[in-house]
Amino acid sequence: MQSRTYTLPIAGAILLLASHTVSAQEVVKIGVSGPLSGANAFAGKDNENGARLAIEELNAKKIKAGGKVVTFALSSEDDQGDPKAGVSVAQKFVDDGVKFVLGPYNSGVAIPASRVYNDAGILMSTVGTNPKVTQAGYKSVFRIVASDTQVGSSVADYAAKQLKVKTVGVIDDRTAFGQGIAMEFVKQAKRLGLKVAAHEFTTDKATDFAAILTALKAKKVDAIFFGGYAPQGAPMVRQMRQLGLNAKLLGGDTLCSPEMAKLGGDAVGENVLCAQGGAILEKQAGGPAFKANYKKRFKQDPDVYAPSFYDQMMFIAQAIRATNSTDPSVVGAALHTTSHKGVVGTYAYDDAGNMKKSSVTIYTFRNGALAPLASY
Structure with missing residues (x-):
């Protein structure tokens, strides 16, 4: 009998502790939209790899917001480099509760998809270079490279x-x-x-x-x-x-x-x-280390935009820590007013979401x- 009277409170305490541990975590979904099939699949996969590398490093650090450990979960979808498919991917991300999207890769996909993301309150960070990408006045849209x-x-x-x-x-x-x-x-x-x-x-x-x-x-x-x-x-x-x-x-x-x-x-x-x-990767302070880490993880050198996807993911995480929030509107406001030193340049955005300064x-x-x- 005695053993039971002590076992029950201990079991209860363990359950309470487990419940507390679970409640002290928050999963933040990160969507990546890009061509994973077709002729430009190499670029879509490279972009995804850049985001994945950043997310794996961030999850290992266990950053916090609102008193909770933030765990980033990557969801990558093939938009085929096609505007209609890109809008379908955007709607899927909305339905799945994604908060931040890296991509699309193609300007022709980014322009129509940006409206879906904006209306749903999702923050979109694209390498679409056509000037029209940032001309709709959406505060949740960021171009993370130089424009055309x-x-x-x-x-x-x-x-x-x-x-x-x-x-x-x-x-x-x-x-x-x-x-x-x-x-x-x-x-x-x-x-x-x-x-x-x-x-x-x-x-x-x-x-x-x-x-x-x-x-x-x-x-x-x-x-x-x-x-x-x-x-x-x-x-x-x-x-x-x-x-x-x-x-x-x-x-x-x-x-x-x-x-x-x-x-x-x-x-x-x-x-x-x-x-x-962007600047020359190898000549940036963090460039050689990024290139080495990328090659170790994915068994190949980074392509054009992996560093930019990595940097923007790190900037988003920086804003989450600084604002103590995972709300995309709060994080977006921080991206407009702060800067981030990345592996391929310094990121700071104007009111339209364009880079204030981007070397070419x-x-x-x-x-x-x-x-x-x-x-x-």
Whole structure:
């Protein structure tokens, strides 16, 4: 009998303690929206990996908000790089109680999805570079890299001042990203006195560019600016060589990818130049460590945006700690008024959700790897 009188209170105490432990935790759902299938799946997976690495590090640190340990739970969905699919993913995240979304990757997906996230009070952090992404006035939308205005202009500056280009051809893939960055390149090129010989169009599914390239060769262009993605840029540069078109291929951040060299082979070298928002990773204080940790975890080097996804996740966690809240509106207000030193730059946002200052780096390819040329 005696043993029972002591066992019951102890058991009760254990149950009470367990209940208290459970109640002292909060699970915060983090959604990642990007292309996990199709030609740009490599980019979607890289973005997801950047977020995953940050979340694993944060969960190990056991950060607190409101007296509770915050556990971040990652939910990654394939938006296929398609606007309709992206809106469906956004609605799924709303239904699942996701509070913060990293992505979408594509501007054409980010623009319609941003409305769904805004209406549901979800904070969205995108690498969509089209200026329209942040023009709707949503306080919950953040662009975590330089916009097309900055990137396109930087490429035009480098082409005119360093490459001494006189005549350019322009090709865009008709996506929101491709059109946006091509338009910004053309604006700055004309300001600098470059002749835009022609503006041609393709799609983000095309593989044969012979007719377009033949037309541009006839116009004796010194360079071609391509507003589009690496899966089209790589065969494009191969076909340029086959046609004897000895012009530089210029592009934005989507060409600054190991995938460009992987798909283009020995046709991709110093004849290809691209611009990427952010500083040179290897030259940043935390850059080498991030690259090493990423490679150890995922058995490959980071691609274009993994560092940005990692940094923004860390900035969100910083804001959660600072405000002692996981409410996206509270965290969003903090992101607008504070800054974060990340592995690839310092993050601070204006009222529209754009980076207040974002450097742009011009790269080329040497021996199949990106090589930085200049920063703006």
